[in-house]
Amino acid sequence: MSVDGGELSRVFAALADPTRRDMVARLAAGDATVNELAAPYAVSLQAVSKHLKVLEDAGLVSRTRDAQRRPVHLELGTFSLMTKWIERYQREAEERYRRLDAVLEQMQDHTQTNRSAG
Amino acid sequence: MSVDGGELSRVFAALADPTRRDMVARLAAGDATVNELAAPYAVSLQAVSKHLKVLEDAGLVSRTRDAQRRPVHLELGTFSLMTKWIERYQREAEERYRRLDAVLEQMQDHTQTNRSAG
DNA sequence: CGGGTATTCATCTCTACGGTTGACAAGGCG
DNA sequence: CGCCTTGTCAACCGTAGAGATGAATACCCG
16 A cells, blocks of 8 residues: 555655746746746745755656756656546546446435335 | 745645545545544544645545534545646647757758758 | 544644755856 | 856754644434
């Protein structure tokens, strides 16, 4: 049971921070350097660097080297990891509702034809 | 600070915990009481109760009243909130890649037919 | 009303997290 | 070479989160 969680937990935790979600949004429009990413925020460059490390550890971004710059790049694969998890249970629950509706209708039928059951 | 997408932050934060994700998975199979939800875990009932409060504050579950029992119910609407956010940037980035590919191909063409253009 | 069940509230502890500042590594440029 | 830019590492601080335990609430049964 729940051995993993590791990566998925990191991904959700990473996106739980509005600043990091913002950065992800920004990165969807194109790669950017730490300085570029830091510009809009009132926090220190080090704080931004930390945020990027969190995103990187979660697998949401990757960083390469371009001279002394470290361009940050969005990793789309990890997003699928999340959507897959979400959609699985969303679908599961939806199907359950459909079955439940069917059962309820059947129960009504039964009650009408066989009231002293159970 | 941080007044921002409060709900989205709460949703992601709620799902960042493996125990809570597990509970969501369990709830996708049907509503359950606190005791039922607590059974599989080695933590106290109170801890489970807290987890449920987190999920409730995030809008992921709702709790009604059935005598002294408090059945927990999965709220699918909130999942869409998340998937919409995710898919938006996923799509945005994917489109960017497509455009980028096109541009790169065009650049190759140009280089081949018009190498010294200024 | 008293007792048992189901769940929450209050409090405390411990750790993780986000932020800050200061120092330092890596690499282009005069 | 020395310097400035870009970014990270390290240490520290305050707060929030997850857990435990103990007491309290809400409700059914008798």
